[in-house]
Amino acid sequence: MTTPHTAAEKAHILSEALPYIQRFYDKTIVIKYGGNAMTERHLMEAFAKDVVLLKLVGMNPVVVHGGGPQIAGLLQRIGKQSEFIQGMRVTDEETLDVVEMVLGGLVNQDIVTLINKHGGRAVGLTGKDGNFIHAKKMLVKSKEKADELLDIGQVGEITGIDPEIIQVLDARDFIPVVAPLGTDSEGNAYNINADVAAGKIAGVLQAEKVIFMTNTPGVLDKQMQLLTGLTPREVDELIADGTISGGMIPKVGYAVDAVNSGVKTAHIIDGRVEHALLLEVLTPEGVGTLIKRG
Numbered sequence: 690m691t692t693p694h695t696a697a698e699k700a701h702i703l704s705e706a707l708p709y710i711q712r713f714y715d716k717t718i719v720i721k722y723g724g725n726a727m728t729e730r731h732l733m734e735a736f737a738k739d740v741v742l743l744k745l746v747g748m749n750p751v752v753v754h755g756g757g758p759q760i761a762g763l764l765q766r767i768g769k770q771s772e773f774i775q776g777m778r779v780t781d782e783e784t785l786d787v788v789e790m791v792l793g794g795l796v797n798q799d800i801v802t803l804i805n806k807h808g809g810r811a812v813g814l815t816g817k818d819g820n821f822i823h824a825k826k827m828l829v830k831s832k833e834k835a836d837e838l839l840d841i842g843q844v845g846e847i848t849g850i851d852p853e854i855i856q857v858l859d860a861r862d863f864i865p866v867v868a869p870l871g872t873d874s875e876g877n878a879y880n881i882n883a884d885v886a887a888g889k890i891a892g893v894l895q896a897e898k899v900i901f902m903t904n905t906p907g908v909l910d911k912q913m914q915l916l917t918g919l920t921p922r923e924v925d926e927l928i929a930d931g932t933i934s935g936g937m938i939p940k941v942g943y944a945v946d947a948v949n950s951g952v953k954t955a956h957i958i959d960g961r962v963e964h965a966l967l968l969e970v971l972t973p974e975g976v977g978t979l980i981k982r983g
């Protein structure tokens with residue numbers, strides 16, 4: 690049980706938000722909402738309220754969501770196994786159907802409905818809508834043979850982003866909720882890692898912040914202690930010495946890519962903490978790991 694705050698403490702906490710509201714007014718904040726941070730309903734409700742609040746105080750939140758565990762759940766129900774190569778789900782035609790159903794349908798609409806329930810005006814879209822995320826087939830380098838490229842199916846590498854649809858929605862006070870799917874000029878659909886999509890969208894929008902909400906307190910060192918601040922160079926060192934592995938690799942990789950493209954700061958925060966988003970944006974505390982250019 691937390692001790693209740695007195696009226697004076699509450700007033701102090703509220704007034705502390707003022708400089709952050711002023712600083713981030715009319716700025717774009719891209720929020721990557723990871724599938725692992727979406728497991729509990731009360732956390733999803735708190736997340737939706739936070740997004741609505743940020744919009745109402747004048748920021749432009751853009752939600753880019755994942756859904757890895759939710760895709761795994763549906764694949765399991767149809768008796769299909771998934772394989773990951775370098776953090777990317779090998780995506781055959783049948784898997785792509787499930788990915789499109791879960792990301793573009795179930796998860797996207799769930800988030801949209803929650804935000805709207807709390808008074809926001811969320812609009813769900815995938816990167817296919819308005820031909821907004823352009824992609825091509827991604828080939829990954831084999832770990833065994835450096836010169837060999839592996840075909841992992843319908844996994845997309847982003848070749849371009851047309852931000853107009855997002856800008857139009859922002860300007861009219863809608864909250865875009867983006868599922869990471871893309872298409873090529875032939876109309877083929879691609880499954881895109883949500884961290885990649887969030888980092889690239891933040892870069893194209895020249896966002897103030899990109900915030901990755903996941904299921905760890907942030908980036909941890911070898912002793913499992915939180916690293917509160919990192920530069921792109923330090924991130925490279927932590928990947929090289931194996932401290933950062935698995936699903937954290939694309940996350941920090943695209944966080945660095947975003948700050949190198951002009952996004953002011955990237956944050957990896959714990960989506961299991963209630964109102965983590967609000968704490969990150971509107972309080973002096975900040976939470977998780979901050980990545981910015983050194």
Ligand SMILES: Nc1ncnc2c1ncn2[C@@H]1O[C@H](COP(=O)(O)OP(=O)(O)O)[C@@H](O)[C@H]1O
Pocket residue numbers: 723724725726755757884902903904905907908909910932933934935936937938940
């Ligand atoms: N150095 C590290 N610090 C924190 N987490 C790490 C680190 N290295 C690897 N990880 C793993 O990365 C995971 C987060 O990535 P991922 O499972 O892809 O999450 P999401 O679904 O939110 O994208 C963590 O749960 C953890 O297991």
Ligand SMILES: CC(=O)N[C@@H](CCC(=O)OP(=O)(O)O)C(=O)O
Pocket residue numbers: 722723724725754755756757758760776777778788844845869880881882883884
């Ligand atoms: C190519 C690829 O791996 N795509 C991801 C897309 C969803 C995602 O990234 O979800 P999280 O952020 O919850 O992990 C996948 O199929 O799982």
